[in-house]
Amino acid sequence: MIQIAVFASGRGTNLQAIIDAMKTGNIDGEIKIVISDNPEAYALERAKNNQIATKVFHYKQYKSKREYELDIIQFLKELKIDLIVLAGYMRILSPTFIREYPYRIMNIHPALLPSFPGLNAQRQALEYGVKISGCTVHFVDEGTDTGPIILQEAVKVDQSDNEETLSNRILQFEHQILPRAIQLFASGKIEVYKNKVYFKE
Ligand code: GRF
Secondary structure, three states, X not given: OEEEEEEOOOOOHHHHHHHHHHHOOOOOEEEEEEEEOOOOOHHHHHHHHOOOXXXXXXXXXXXXXXXXXXXXXXXXXXXXXOEEEEOOOOOOOOHHHHHHOOOOEEEEEOOOOOOOOOOOHHHHHHHHOOOEEXXXXXXXXXXXXXXXXXXXXXXXXXXOOOHHHHHHHHHHHHHXXXXXXXXXXXXXXXXXXXXXXXXXX
């Protein structure tokens, strides 16, 4: 069973989807820790409600981003974490951090990458006027939302959509593909070759 650290800064509905998938036996892994930069994150409550350990790393208590990240890395190493899942984590990880966990950090993004990377992806999609958007689970590399794509799901954009309605519709699919991607990793089915993900039979 793989040991997972989930990083979340906010309400944690994706965390909840992972917890639920574990309860129904759909992920062969354990969430060892939920890490947040935000002590008010509702994700922390969700973890506690499910007897999962939590830890807050207060960014402002560190002299630099480097020290902040080194502290987190040391903590993760002690826990022997196999996979890090960014589920609404609002900080960019530095190359130093990412190099510690090559192809072992996953992120969920609310658009069909490589379209609309970065913040407010659903708003970007609406402003552009695309007719289809969706969500993407990808490995994190040193760019912003540029790493190898693991799973995607398409979602139709209605002309009556606003940011909230589109975000909510996409979110339902995020909750499906994130646990599936984690299980693909947990069962050793993912291979990365030349920046592309392949699934072993
Ligand atoms: C999701 O839309 C995710 O795609 C983005 O941040 C949001 C987090 O939502 N990265 P939640 O905290 O999991 O509810």
